[in-house]
Amino acid sequence: MVSFLKKIEDYVLAILLASLLGYHLIPYHNVTSEVQPYVQEFQVKMWDKCTPEQIRPTWQVSVMVVDDVSHFNKETVGVCHYRLLGFDVTLRRDFWEYLDDVGKQQLIYHELLHCYLNVEHENGTIMDAYHIAFTKEHMEKQLDYFLDKVCPK
C-alpha cells in the first residue's frame, strides 16, 4: 500500500514538474467534425503504407480551423506545430471557407504530411509552400507519391 501511494505521488510530481516545464503529458485527440473526414482519409492511407516506426509519436493530435487569424502571416493558410508528443494543425477560417472539397482535402494532406511524417516542402506538388489547386485524381497520386517516398516497402 505504501509503495502504491508512493507511485501515485511520483506520478503526480512528474505531471506537476512537466506542466511547470511546459509539457502536457495527457494524451488527447482533438479533431473537429469539419476536418475529421479528411484527417481520417489520410490516416487510413498512411496506416496502410507506413509502419509505426515511420510515423512520428502522436499521443496528442489537434487539427482545427480557427477564426482568430491574428497570429498568422498574411500568406500562411495553415500551420503544423510538431511538439514532443504530437502536433497541432491550425488552419485559418477565411481560407478554409473559400476552398472546395478537393482543396480542403489537399490542405489537410499537406499539413498532415508535415506533422505525421516530417515531409518538407517540394515545389509543384501538394507540398508546395504555396497552395496550388489540384484535381482530386492528381492529388491522390501525389499522396501516394509522398507515402511511397517516406515509407518505402
Ligand SMILES: [Zn+2]
Ligand atoms: Zn507547408
